[in-house]
Amino acid sequence: MRFLGFCLSMLPIPVIQQAGLALDRHLGDKAFEAQLEELWSAISTANDLVSKVSTLEEAIQEIAKTIEASPTLEAKTSEFIASLGSNQKEFSVLTENQSYQELRSSIVHADISNFVAIGGSTNVIQNSTVNSERTHLHATDNSKNFVDGTTFQGSGGAVSMRKITTQGQISVQGSGIGFGGEGGIGFGGGSSISFGGNSNEVSGNCPSCNELLRMDKRELHKYIHVQCHKCKSTFPFKLPNA
Known part of the structure; x- marks a missing residue:
């Protein structure tokens, strides 16, 4: 359970619930259980602290250090x-x-993937792979989907996007992009793809592990602290005046 806790901690918030549902189904699978036991045995053999520390948070940190030190374990994990x-x-x-x-x-496996932003909201899909036969990028009411370093892969081909902003209804299927339709490759009014970065993005380095953190300043206005996605440290921040 400590290793599964580590695995879930590595997933972004939108993925965790759906991964949890998949995990619930997998736990009765003997092949899955064997793979889980094999990985845990390798990790605990390399670092016995993963099973000795008293809290889940400490165990996750020890597991992370162990995996980062072994390219083989990192690939299997x-x-x-x-x-x-x-x-x-x-x-x-x-x-x-x-x-x-x-x-x-992140890596997403699903028949259909939907990224929906409404009411002045932003989705950022970065350095990820979406394995789906069809992906919908929907953004209305002054919202947008910002895609960077991400590949949408289906059985009929793939589409890669780098620093792309989409608005309206965009669909990706195979190696084609559709504008305004439900899966068809064609053009529709009110939908657009533009090139360039996220104008609301701010970045800074984590004071604990020096990881580069990128966030949307409109979302940050609601908080006084942020958490590093890598080391899980929490610290105060100050937004630039501009």
């Missing part, structure tokens, strides 16, 4: 984490009411 979201019929991210969500360094 990444594959295992990706499998938590496999066999999903539909994956959805809904961001509304001037909010912000980020899918970062």
